[in-house]
Amino acid sequence: MNQVVRAVYWGALAMTCLVAVLLVRTYTFDDGSHLFAGSWEPGVQIDVSFSDQERRVLLEEFKDAIRIPTVSFSQTKANTTALQEFGDYIRKVFPAVHSSHLVHYEVIEKYSHLFTISGSNRALQPYMLLAHLDVVPATDEDWDVPPFSGEEVNGFIYGRGTVDDKHCLMGILQALEYLLQRGYEPRRSFYIGIGHDEEIQGLVGAKNIASTLQARGVSLSFLLDEGMMIFEDVISGIKKPTALIGTSEKGYIALALSVKTKPGHSSFPPPVTCIGILAEAVSRLERTPLPSMFGRGAELGTFEHLATQFSFPLNVVMTNLWLFSSLVSRILERKPATNALIRTTTALTMFESGIKTNVLPPSAKAIVNLRVHPAQTVKEVLHLVQSIVADERVKVEIEDAYNPIPSSSYSTDAFGFQTVKKTIKDIFPDVLVAPGLFIGASDSKHFQNLTKDIYRFAPVLFKPEDLSRFHGLNERISITGYEDVVKFYIHLIQNADADKLPGLHKQSHEL
Ligand SMILES: *[C@@H]1O[C@H](CO)[C@@H](O)[C@H](O)[C@H]1NC(C)=O
Ligand SMILES: *[C@@H]1O[C@H](CO)[C@@H](O)[C@H](O)[C@H]1NC(C)=O
Numbered sequence: 463m464n465q466v467v468r469a470v471y472w473g474a475l476a477m478t479c480l481v482a483v484l485l486v487r488t489y490t491f492d493d494g495s496h497l498f499a500g501s502w503e504p505g506v507q508i509d510v511s512f513s514d515q516e517r518r519v520l521l522e523e524f525k526d527a528i529r530i531p532t533v534s535f536s537q538t539k540a541n542t543t544a545l546q547e548f549g550d551y552i553r554k555v556f557p558a559v560h561s562s563h564l565v566h567y568e569v570i571e572k573y574s575h576l577f578t579i580s581g582s583n584r585a586l587q588p589y590m591l592l593a594h595l596d597v598v599p600a601t602d603e604d605w606d607v608p609p610f611s612g613e614e615v616n617g618f619i620y621g622r623g624t625v626d627d628k629h630c631l632m633g634i635l636q637a638l639e640y641l642l643q644r645g646y647e648p649r650r651s652f653y654i655g656i657g658h659d660e661e662i663q664g665l666v667g668a669k670n671i672a673s674t675l676q677a678r679g680v681s682l683s684f685l686l687d688e689g690m691m692i693f694e695d696v697i698s699g700i701k702k703p704t705a706l707i708g709t710s711e712k713g714y715i716a717l718a719l720s721v722k723t724k725p726g727h728s729s730f731p732p733p734v735t736c737i738g739i740l741a742e743a744v745s746r747l748e749r750t751p752l753p754s755m756f757g758r759g760a761e762l763g764t765f766e767h768l769a770t771q772f773s774f775p776l777n778v779v780m781t782n783l784w785l786f787s788s789l790v791s792r793i794l795e796r797k798p799a800t801n802a803l804i805r806t807t808t809a810l811t812m813f814e815s816g817i818k819t820n821v822l823p824p825s826a827k828a829i830v831n832l833r834v835h836p837a838q839t840v841k842e843v844l845h846l847v848q849s850i851v852a853d854e855r856v857k858v859e860i861e862d863a864y865n866p867i868p869s870s871s872y873s874t875d876a877f878g879f880q881t882v883k884k885t886i887k888d889i890f891p892d893v894l895v896a897p898g899l900f901i902g903a904s905d906s907k908h909f910q911n912l913t914k915d916i917y918r919f920a921p922v923l924f925k926p927e928d929l930s931r932f933h934g935l936n937e938r939i940s941i942t943g944y945e946d947v948v949k950f951y952i953h954l955i956q957n958a959d960a961d962k963l964p965g966l967h968k969q970s971h972e973l
């Protein structure tokens with residue numbers, strides 16, 4: 463054979479082998495979906511069947527919770543009248559919770575709440591459910607109905623807090639109320655924490671709930687907070703609704719860039735002023751995205767769990783990330799929402815300079831908000847930013863920062879993850895479940911000393927058009943959606959009573 467023929471021959475053989483490997487991997491890929499053949503013990507003993515009267519009451523109580531304007535206006539300003547009123551409200555509408563000998567109730571820092579529910583088996587490690595009662599501001603302008611009216615329109619309840627986070631808060635307490643009224647006694651102890659300042663970082667509420675528990679020597683099996691949801695038509699290539707349980711959370715940096723130059727009259731200016739120098743620096747940052755970290759954080763778990771659910775040919779790509787990861791990374795970076803999964807993002811959020819039309823500005827300052835991918839640290843990102851700015855005239859200083867929260871386990875023996883997953887499957891049998899990277903921020907970061915296993919998930923369906931409702935206009939939840947939230951927690955509390963996970967059972971694959 464001459465050399466060309468030989469090369470073609472070997473090339474074709476290599477290609478055939480590669481295609482064979484890709485296809486074998488695609489159709490034998492283990493996504494863990496057939497685990498847990500054993501039954502969940504003791505499982506759900508009290509099943510949910512709301513009477514019409516109970517449904518009416520739980521909806522009215524939810525609407526009334528929306529009507530109390532518990533707004534965190536700014537870092538230092540909140541409606542404390544409303545925060546106080548909210549505390550009075552939950553004490554009134556959940557009588558069983560507040561009178562049960564199994565529940566110990568405390569107010570933390572005036573407006574936050576901590577419930578300790580004693581289980582019968584003290585050998586079981588307790589867990590915690592977390593929610594927050596404050597909301598971001600909203601004005602009547604541009605809403606279809608006033609944001610604090612709790613009005614019902616076409617099967618939806620509208621209002622600020624309906625999906626952030628009063629649905630979880632009321633759902634958790636309503637579930638406990640329901641169970642206690644039916645004589646339920648938990649086996650595993652648990653805590654319910656309700657913070658009052660999550661929207662302004664939880665530095666008083668959640669932080670002090672956590673330190674109260676830490677001082678008592680509490681160590682948690684797992685913690686569940688708000689966060690990701692059940693996404694429908696959000697992940698391209700996946701038809702079924704998919705519940706993503708946030709197992710990791712991005713870090714945060716507010717970075718101040720500043721430049722000082724000599725003030726003077728603008729009629730004889732130097733070649734550049736501080737505005738020009740700083741504008742160039744921030745523009746370089748905007749044009750130079752930080753490197754893709756795809757495959758090195760919780761987002762990898764998402765694709766591994768869902769790989770076989772993608773339609774052809776995406777399933778071949780997703781089950782063979784060893785070969786295609788840079789291709790997938792390039793596809794993900796095209797949309798802002800998926801770009802945020804694969805890298806530390808850079809957002810220029812503030813720029814201040816200048817005092818008068820004819821005066822050279824003495825200083826310019828910009829704020830860059832970076833959200834740190836879990837595969838990087840604040841320090842590493844700072845070095846990268848400095849090397850991109852590469853201008854000694856620009857001073858770079860951290861105003862506020864924290865590192866990404868390490869990933870919680872989503873393995874087959876992770877009790878918290880599997881308990882949440884089992885509960886999702888109880889209430890929403892047709893959804894897929896996978897771990898995910900939460901790109902927002904939640905109160906749960908204050909609880910890192912109490913547990914390694916923090917999960918961020920709220921049991922509601924989310925469609926692409928809902929994205930703008932968060933902290934935006936016409937925030938809403940469907941009536942059946944809210945009932946499902948309550949059912950979810952009724953099941954979760956009972957599922958968490960299991961001593962341990964049921965026996966694992968792996969089917970062997972037949973080719
Ligand atoms: C604060 O909340 C109370 C109800 O608790 C309400 O009457 C009042 O209008 C609210 N104030 C502001 C500024 O939103
Ligand atoms: C964890 O505990 C240490 C030691 O008590 C404390 O300094 C630190 O602030 C705690 N971290 C959090 C996130 O609360």
Ligand SMILES: [Zn+2]
Binds near residue numbers: 594626627660688
């Ligand atoms: Zn929230």
